[in-house]
Amino acid sequence: MEQRLQVGIITASHGLKGEVKVYPTTDDPARFRRLKQVILDSGKETRTLEIEGVKFFKQLVILKFKGLDDINDVEKFRKASLYVTRDNAVRLKKDEFFIADLIDMTVETEDGTVLGTLRDVITTGANDVYEVTLLQGGSVLIPAIKECILEVDVEQARMRVHLLDGLLDLGNDGRGGNKE
Template identity: 45%
Template structure:
């Protein structure tokens, strides 16, 4: 499991006083209210920045980092990802997982057949959908709804997602 979790991406600067616009990639956007520090970069531990203030605008988060007070100071942050350490992450409920912990798991049917690996997670209004890169044809995908009828077990520790294939899911 990853030590750092992605929570957003800086999409642009905002105004002239060192603020940035962040597209949040976390389910609970208000989690930004409790941030003291984030790690920014293409890799999680590239640079640690301390959060001075946060506000919200439409579907974006406006973040001001301590010590970065001019637009010139934050221009370099564009298109960089924001991460938090796992210890600073919001606690998960029962049967909840971080997307980063699910991606890469082997999808195995309840009868032991390996389907492939979880390539991505599509968030929809009703439930998430796991995108499986098929083992026998990696360019082909299988879409599995994240419902209790289909997803029997998720075990990041074991690297496995156990699934029940309902009729029509492989068509």
């Protein structure tokens, strides 16, 4: 289980006084108002930054970090990821999960047969869709609805699913087409 959860990616600096533009990767960008700190991971360094100011502009969040008061202090953070610890994560409701906890989960059918591995979560307007890479090759898309998702065990990294009739017959890749 992931101990750090991504909440955003720094896209660019903003102005000359050390602010950065952040593309939020959280379902609730307003949560940045409540955050006191984030963990920055640039790939070269990891450090905890204290949030001094939060603004919103279009689909972006503008952050100001304490002690970083110049464009030259933050320019190197372009494309860096921002994380929170699990303690600072949003509280989940019943039957809600963090995407990071679902990725690479073993997916099995009702009878315990291993179907494959959950590789991606596609967010749609109605419900999420889980992309599962099948053991025998190809993939299948499973809607994240109660009828299909029978059990999720984050601790054991296992998911038990009910496949709707014909779902695997849509084509070799489970998306309605052939792999060719």
